[in-house]
Amino acid sequence: MNPEEIRTRVFGEHEKIRGIIDEIDDLNKRFGRDEDVGAEIREVGVGLYEIFAAHLALEDSLLAPALEKISDRGPALAERLMREHSEQRAMLTYLLRRLEEQGRPTALVSNELRSFCEYLRRDMKHEEDTILDLGLRPDA
Numbered sequence: 001m002n003p004e005e006i007r008t009r010v011f012g013e014h015e016k017i018r019g020i021i022d023e024i025d026d027l028n029k030r031f032g033r034d035e036d037v038g039a040e041i042r043e044v045g046v047g048l049y050e051i052f053a054a055h056l057a058l059e060d061s062l063l064a065p066a067l068e069k070i071s072d073r074g075p076a077l078a079e080r081l082m083r084e085h086s087e088q089r090a091m092l093t094y095l096l097r098r099l100e101e102q103g104r105p106t107a108l109v110s111n112e113l114r115s116f117c118e119y120l121r122r123d124m125k126h127e128e129d130t131i132l133d134l135g136l137r138p139d140a
Helices: 003-032 038-070 072-097 104-135
Strands: none
Touching: 003 038, 003 104, 038 072, 038 104, 072 104
């Protein structure tokens, strides 16, 4: 894949992740209105974690190698990306384990998912504004 195709693919993945985050936001609102959505929140949360883990693997296999080739700063960008992915995988492992704990109150699950969703929004925006915009732009 060329850099523009990689950029487009990663942006597309980000949009899918944002769609799931929106679904979690809706479920959290319903939970706030005392609707019984605990099982749904957990199910969609597991789905988000699985899709994000697959997204990290995609970026590792496509984005990191492309970054290494773009310029003198490419290897540093790729290294930073891989370091962030390592931290994110540790976070996913921890959060998934907590999500699957039996008897865990839905309020705690809801709060952790909300925090993770906010983190993902910031992270994707930062990646789009820096690595994807500055690093893989056709005119960069």
